Amino acid sequence: MEDPVTALTALDKRWLTEAIRLREEHAGLLDDQEANRHARQHGGDLAARIQTRALFLAERDGTTGALRHWQQGARLALLVLLLLALGSGAGLAFAALGDGLRPVNVFWALGSLLGLNLLMLLGWAVGFALSGEHGAILGRLWLWLSERLARDAKAAHLAPALLVLLQRERLSRWLLGLLVHSLWLLAMAAALAMLVALLATRRYGFVWETTLLAAEPFITLTQGLGALPALLGFAVPDEAMIRASGDTLTAVDSARQAWASWLLGIVLVYGVLPRLLLAALCLWRWRQGRARLSLDLSLPGYAQLRDALMPRSERIGVHDAAPDALPHFCADQHAPSSSGxxxxxxxxxxxxxxxxxxxxxxxxxxxxxxxxxxxxxxxxxxxxxxxxxxxxxxxxxxxxxxxxxxxxxxxxxxxxxxxxxxxxxxxxxxxxxxxxxxxxxxxxxxxxxxxxxxxxxxxxxxx
Missing domain, CATH: 3.40.50 (Rossmann fold)
Structure with missing residues (x-):
């Protein structure tokens, strides 16, 4: 019985089929006499037989093992990115608040916490709107790391095969989007958790400073940004607190608590929730599209297999030159229903x-x-x-x-x-x-x- 942990999913099977197609397009048809017989014996339509043949060849030539190595590399690369996101989020929060010895400029802190996140979110949205297959930097980094960590020469066609397969249903943007938004969600959640920890264990004072502007723009901006968090129960400093924080470092505990609650609400509403919603959207679209994935039988690499795999005729095969090293063959006995x-x-x-x-x-x-x-x-x-x-x-x-x-x-x-x-x-x-x-x-x-x-x-x- 196949181990459910290592069992191939429907996506894995189509992925391997695409990898075999790309390999044969680059190097010519493989020695597939036994694979063709195996596919004809299992039956089904042309797509099913092509997949059965490809899985047989992938298992025989080690591509299935290379896929598992690639997936292990992908998980390791994802773990590295997750740790990087956690550390970055916590670092952003600590840099924004400091050690408590100096007052916190609320707008500088807000820019430190949300500036890069919102800038990258805007870049993702523009790229998504202009070119549906826009690949985010973090997504491309993940694919690059996955390929490097796999360390398997037989995995050369796996990454291109995955991209070709996903682009057929325009799924690459949803998969990479899910990865990017999940990493930023983790970073913002880590920043929020660090903010709570710092604000709960240290005493911070909050100020805003300006040389050119009057107090009114800061009052309007503070109350405008705090409108949505206020719906969730977060406090918003009133006009008197905002003016007092602009004049001098306030020592009133209620003002400190109002600013702290306002800052936490801003990070939650404008940092965590957008990434959470976008990650959920990408996950939903990814699952929908993955269920529709199928082989494109009009491709030349698949069309030429019809005569060999369908019962109306049989392909004799191709003679190849002897390789530099003899291949390894595997002999098994797996005919439990045999007799005679x-x-x-x-x-x-x-x-x-x-x-x-x-x-x-x-x-x-x-x-x-x-x-x-x-x-x-x-x-x-x-x-x-x-x-x-x-x-x-x-x-x-x-x-x-x-x-x-x-x-x-x-x-x-x-x-x-x-x-x-x-x-x-x-x-x-x-x-x-x-x-x-x-x-x-x-x-x-x-x-x-x-x-x-x-x-x-x-x-x-x-x-």
Missing amino acids: ALLVGLELDDQRPWPPALPAGVADAGILDSRESRNKLLEQLSRFAPARLAIACDPQRSPDRGSLALLAELSRNAGATRIWLLQADTGQTLDAERLGDWHAALDRLGLVHVDTLPLNWLEHGHD
């Missing part, structure tokens, strides 16, 4: 008599000596998997990557698999080094190998 036993030969020459005498209940699948015979058997096994499969191999041949890949794929379509390494013909001997290569390769695949025909195992399931 089957013997098959792999690229055996005509000098060897075939088939050997077999007991009842053990079927002969012939010799796989062409691509057509391989594909035919694999198609048959994908529908009717045997409980036990024995594969006869000639150890006088080298274990090349094609043979090993075929052995691994055959084993994945049987309940249990054994490799029968044939003895040398009469008057001949096996090359010890080549036989050792076979043993090492089969051990890496996790396949049991024997040097005699396992008749008892094929017939009864044990030796």
Whole structure:
């Protein structure tokens, strides 16, 4: 059973599908014969088959693991930004009020607490209105940090694939907006909490100062800004308190408390609440759009897969040059509903008599000596998997990557698999080094190998 913590979500599956598409657009089609058979076996419409194929390739080639590494990097980057927001918010509050030894200029404090926040909010709103896909600095920083912290070369196409997928429903602005507003919400909440802590444990005096202006603009501004917080129960200094604070440092406790309540209300109403509402809006639109995400089947990378994945015709495949390093294949037995036993030969020459005498209940699948015979058997096994499969191999041949890949794929379509390494013909001997290569390769695949025909195992399931 798949771990729910690491299980792929619907978004993850579409994300991996887009990543595979981008990878194939840059490097050409992958070796996808087995993936195509797997997709056809699972059925569904073209979109479902394309996704099934992509998930198979992603798991085989390590892209799924790279996605998990990328997501771990994204969570770590988010944690860094959250800690930065917490520290910045608390630092803003402490810088605005100081240590209490000097009076607090209320408008300088207000500018320190809300100035940058409101400026960045205005920039986000302008960018959002002018270009719907505007990427905020914090959002782009998060994506950059996520990619750097992933440290996985196979994750190269993940970030572009995510952006391409989200832009299809114009979701990138909502996701990045959710991130940006949440970080600023945390910063403003931290600033508000620090303000409460400082005002509760220190004695502050509040003043306003001017050289050029009269008192009336400050009175109007103070009462105007305090109108909305007053609806929530926050105090607003009256005209006499405002005038007194402009003339000298007041020592009246009621005036101190009124200014402190006014300052807290301003930060809550104009700093915390706008970010909270915008974060909630972005979250709502993100969830709505995420439910509508689908693959764009008109893209060339998807359209060319139709013939290979739909049952009306079958694509033979693409021959690729040998890679610099041999790939790693995985051989599993995961056919719980399988039954029966089957013997098959792999690229055996005509000098060897075939088939050997077999007991009842053990079927002969012939010799796989062409691509057509391989594909035919694999198609048959994908529908009717045997409980036990024995594969006869000639150890006088080298274990090349094609043979090993075929052995691994055959084993994945049987309940249990054994490799029968044939003895040398009469008057001949096996090359010890080549036989050792076979043993090492089969051990890496996790396949049991024997040097005699396992008749008892094929017939009864044990030796």
